[in-house]
Amino acid sequence: MAQGARIDSVVMFVRDLDRSVSFYLDVLALAVADRSPTAALLAGPDGTQLILRAMGANAEHALGGIGVQYVVWTASGKEDLDRCERALKQRSAHRDTRVSEQSTAVEGRDPDDITVMIIYPGPAQAPLHQLPARIYGW
16 A cells, blocks of 8 residues: 555634534535534544634635635545535535546535535546646636
8 A cells, every 4th residue: 555644634714613514514424523612523434524613704715825725525426426516506505517537526615605626536536647727717
């Protein structure tokens, strides 16, 4: 097996914790593993972890600024990707669905207008071999 680091957890600052927890539980089918009044640990069955931290109504996230812009999530299968797309549409958060030769990407926006992208198949089955044009959209 290849050695090297991999992403296991993502920490995201949000404006309203309850609203964001509800969104990510629904769209990504995560479960609450732990929670405090200002933070929540959401976990997936594969070990994926999303940590949400409430920063208040005036917190900002500058698109195109330095730092992580968005995280690309991998659906467990085509049916799961379809479920994610439906959940985004039900929340009026769906922005686009793009199909390429390698994969399908469903894009939406979370309650803080942060890009949420879910793909299938993911890099384990269909790794990228060139930079995606999407990163030049700013």
